Amino acid sequence: MSNKSALTIEEIGVDFSGFKAVDGVSMVVEEGELRVLLGANGAGKTTLMDLVSGKTKSTQGRVFVEDTEITNREEHEIARAGIGRKFQIPSVFRDLTVRRNLEVASCLTPGVFANLGFGFPAEDRDRVDEALELAGLREQAGRRAGELSHGQTQWLELAMLIVQNRKIILLDEPTAGMTQAETFKTSQIINGLKGRHTLVVVEHDMAFVREIAEKITVLHLGKVLAEGRIHDIERNEEVRRAYLGSKGIA
Amino acid sequence: MTLPRSVTIAAYASFVAALMLLPLVVSDPFWLNRFAKYCVYGILGVSIxxxxxxxxxxxxxxxxxxGLGAYMIAMSLKLASATSLQQGSTTPLPDFMLWNSEPGAVTDLCCINKGSFLWIPFQWQxxxxxxGLALPTLVAGILGAVIFRKRIAGVFVSIITLALVLLVRxxxxxxxxxxxxFNGLTDLGWFTVAGFEFDPYVxxxxxLVAVSxxxxxxxxxxxxxxxxxxxxQAIRDDENRARYLGFDVPAYQIFFFCVSALIAGFAGMLYVLAAEFASPTFMxxxxxxxMVVWAAVGGRSSILGACIGAMLINTIEASMSESATFMEAWKVVIGLMFILVVLYLPRGIAGVVKDGIGRLLGRRAVAAAPVVAAGE
Structure with a gap:
């Protein structure tokens, strides 16, 4: 426990008129850590991300980015406090070019009036170029984002988060709908972010999880079922019973 | 798809030049006044x-x-008209207030009827x-704050704005x-700057309108x-994405909604200068x-396109409605035009022109350097 915590979740929960999608989840993610959230459908993984990023307002518990409490703040305030989020369904600015997408993300002065100037400072442009390189989208920089393939769209959204350079990055199923080759490339991009950012990844694909995971939190019916290294999780009897079935992890 | 900046600048420059040179070609004051009105519609196109x-x-x-912009300036110009000044009262008095006044009412702006005092400051042009500039912006600010902070979007914004304009009307x-x-404000004086009177037919x-x-x-x-x-534009494409990037989405929407309203209010004022009336028909x-049709035909995602669309449609309309046969048919024509544009040319005339120029430049680039063009 030498590292300090980047994201602290304390007893967070939400009650959708009687149904508790997330019920008292606590979790500490250390700085630079990559945490994988595992769980069956309906375990509350995405809801937990919604609670952290402000999409859903929690009915109990608290969330901190380092020492700043962000519980139930507005989405854009939470983003500014240091949390970037990638959605399950890739969302990019479809009518803007790839470069423009990244330029929007590179703009860290959020106010309208502060942005009534032209162009972006050189360091922002450097960050955009760097992210284009990292996501392998340099060739596509001038294309409209709407014309990209599914995989490229996912990478573009990742690149936007890289440009943003938030402390914490939440990734909701970053490999959903990807081919094997695309999945591999995604794992490379994510591995490249390790250490520089604190990452929380929701994922189903066990091959991918093995590729990237350090520590895993298993959710089940809105509660934390187990937490540990991939090795321990794969052997954990409770996890096998509740989620993976008797056959174990495929 | 994105044209070189030089092409865009050339397009804007030639349009402005054409506006400035028009009086050399059109000397008939009646037509010049008409074109001034079309310029106003062009401004509306920009705002849309x-x-x-x-x-x-x-x-x-x-x-x-x-309409708000138009009425604000029209109130001032009404008080500046010869009839208002010659009512025999200490303050200028609009004729209709006098006609409608109760017997024995004090013939003064302060108290000829219950609301007339609102007109007092409008004695100063x-x-x-x-x-005319502040009221539309303010109304848009309040309306925008309600709509956008509540995250109302899409067709619901259209319904609310539509209902509101009818309500105000x-x-x-x-x-x-x-x-x-119903009659609106007619018989107006001329807009006057430092002693110069802007007769609509000079x-x-x-x-004044063209430069505006x-x-x-x-x-x-x-x-x-x-x-x-x-x-x-990013917010337009994906509001949520922008929000999670840390932008206060409503602040941007409200700001640009206000700018659009300000421009529309400004257009309303200029229209009154050129047309010499303000009426509820504006609402x-x-x-x-x-207005939306103009912008759709011209190309809503192009500022210049929407502006030209507005002016073009009005010019065609004016020449067509001269003949009796077309006067009623015109509405059918414009309705049909709108449907066709929405179905087949979602980017309007501007889109067609842009694609044309893009293809032309592309072909030239292919001839010059095949490798470079392949990447476009």
Whole structure:
């Protein structure tokens, strides 16, 4: 426990008129850590991300980015406090070019009036170029984002988060709908972010999880079922019973 | 798809040049006055392109802002008219207030009827000008704050704005003692700057409108080129993505909604200078929707396109409605045009022209350097 915590979740929960999608989840993610959230459908993984990023307002518990409490703040305030989020369904600015997408993300002065100037400072442009390189989208920089393939769209959204350079990055199923080759490339991009950012990844694909995971939190019916290294999780009897079935992890 | 900057600059420059040179070709004061009005419609086109094309907010009540701007300046010009000045009262008095006054009422702006005092500051023309700009912006600010903070979007914004313009129109007609109701404000004086009177049928008035259009056009274009303009387009494409990138989405939407309203209010004022009246018809549903058609035909995602669309349609309309056969048919023509554009040319005339120029440049580039062009 030498590292300090980047994201602290304390007893967070939400009650959708009687149904508790997330019920008292606590979790500490250390700085630079990559945490994988595992769980069956309906375990509350995405809801937990919604609670952290402000999409859903929690009915109990608290969330901190380092020492700043962000519980139930507005989405854009939470983003500014240091949390970037990638959605399950890739969302990019479809009518803007790839470069423009990244330029929007590179703009860290959020106010309208502060942005009534032209162009972006050189360091922002450097960050955009760097992210284009990292996501392998340099060739596509001038294309409209709407014309990209599914995989490229996912990478573009990742690149936007890289440009943003938030402390914490939440990734909701970053490999959903990807081919094997695309999945591999995604794992490379994510591995490249390790250490520089604190990452929380929701994922189903066990091959991918093995590729990237350090520590895993298993959710089940809105509660934390187990937490540990991939090795321990794969052997954990409770996890096998509740989620993976008797056959174990495929 | 994106054209080189030089092409864009050339397009804007030639348009502005054409505006400035028009009086050399058109000497008939009647037509010059008509073109001044079309320039006003061009400004409205710009305001629609800004809110619909760039902010993704389809405002079906833009006539509200246009009408507010028009009435504010018209109140001032009404008080400046010869008839208002010759009512034998200490303050100028609009004729309709006198006709409608109760027997024995004090013939003064302060108290000829219950609401007439509102007219007092409009004796100063510049108060009318200031209000013509401030009131639409303020109304848009309040309306925008409610709509966008509540995260109302898409068709619901259109329904709200549509309902609002009709509501205000009703109130305007109902407030007959101070607005002259259905009849609107007619018999206006001329807008006067430092002793110069802007007679609607002289060249300087045309230039006043044409220069205003040029300034609005270039100003709006520059505005969408700023970082804020880019972020606005990002918000249009995916509001949520922008929100999770840390942008206060409603702040951007409200700001640009206000700018659009300000431009529409400004257009309303200029229209009064050229047409010499303000009437509740400005807030008719058909007018607000017609503006949207102009922008759609011209190209809503192009500031210049929407502007040219507005001017073009009106020029065609004017020449067509001269003949009796076409007068009624015109509405069918414009309706058909709208449907066809929406179905087959979603980017309007501007889109067609852009593609054409792009292909032309592309072909030239292929001839010059095949490798470079392949990447485009």
């Amino acid at each position: 392109a800004l809110s619909w094309g760039y902010a993704g907010v389809l405002n079906l009540g833009q006539g509200l802002f246009f 510049w108060f009318g000008v200031a209000m 009703l109130v305007l007609i109902d407030a007959q003692p101070i607005t002259n109701g 060249t300087p008035t045309y230039y 259009l040029s300034v609005v056009l270039i100003g709006a274009r520059l505005l969408v080129e700023t970082r804020a303009g880019l972020i606005l 008719d549903l058909t007018f607000s929707i017609t």
